[in-house]
Amino acid sequence: MTAFTRTLRRRPTRPIAALGVIAAGALILSACGSNSDDMGGMPGMDHGSSTSSATSTSTTGTYDEADVKFAQMMIPHHEQALEMAKLADGRASDSAIKNIAAKIEKAQDPEITTLKGWLQSWAKPEAMGDMPGMSMGEGMMSDKDVKELKSMEGAEFDKMFAQMMIQHHNGAITMAKHEQKKGHNADAKKMAGDIVTGQSAEVKQLQSILDRF
Template sequence: MTAFTRALRRKPARRLTAAGLITAGALFLAACGGDDMSGMDHGSDNSSASATATDQAGDADQAGNFNDADVSFAQMMIPHHEQALKMAKLADGRASDAEIKDLAAQIEKAQDPEITTMKGWLESWKQPTAAESMPGMDHGGHGSGNGNGMMSDADMDELKAMKGTEFDKAFAEMMIEHHNGAITMAKDEQKNGKNPDAKKMADDIIKSQSAEVKQLQSILDRL
């Protein structure tokens, strides 16, 4: 057999070997590419599922993150704030002192949004806005020493009938007692509550209303 014949016989073998390598390489790349794409898709799906699960867990935790003290705080503070708003509205057309007028407007601005917030908490906690019986929330009246600072209907009618300096003095005296009642309730929430938002509001009430009590006392001192 000549060298030329041997060469001819070897060439097909080389072509088959090369073709085999190309085919194997293509299959390898396709497999790798498929794995990468599949991995990317699964990673995206897993991330979305994890985010959703985290959000749901957070919502569930927030919904359950309260205790009886939080519920009582909101249920009792709502009517307490509502009466403060009624007292503040009486200042319009009755108060003569500019500082009393400003303070009444300040009380309305602060407490009205807090009422909305507390009603939202009770709704999210699936609790009634007001309990049928709330110890300590009987309207004992001005100077009754009931601890909650709530005015009786007679007190409110009396304040409504006043004008000028007489109104200013009575408003300051009643609001000091009213604020002190709110501060006591807020301190109880800080001590016994669980919900961080409710405890934060309690802290805000203590700070803001303590400052207003000092301001009201200074007004009384000069009237």
């Protein structure tokens, strides 16, 4: 056997050795990939943080039936208060009545927009049908009451406005306190608290006006 023949027979061993190196490298890469997946589930890694963030986001803006009813009932309640407050322009003679009417418009008009926005985001209708829960107990005026208020001017208007708005505010305060107890949505409960605080103060002011008559 010549030296050249012996060399040809030895060459096939080199590819075999190279294949062994490649296979070993593949096993190492596979092990690294497995370790990377395992670390993703370890406490404190990014995977855990993402889950926590998703949970936090999913609970933001949650609501319950009480929140929905609060928004649905407060919208028409506020709308009637605005209707009454706008009547003060050109009819009221007492500067305190005019100031309170202006406060009502400034506070309740934006709240109506907010309440409607909540219902839209919750995919709930603005109206409750016949709204059996909405009665005179919540301070709503009848159409006859509002029509009578429209017909008055000066001191007569001031007195009737104060009487009607006290009743109306007390109804709103009752509904707001119910929302504070039964509601779940943080923003709705905060608005309820603002209503209780603001309208309670206005009731005292209105009563002081009545005491002058």
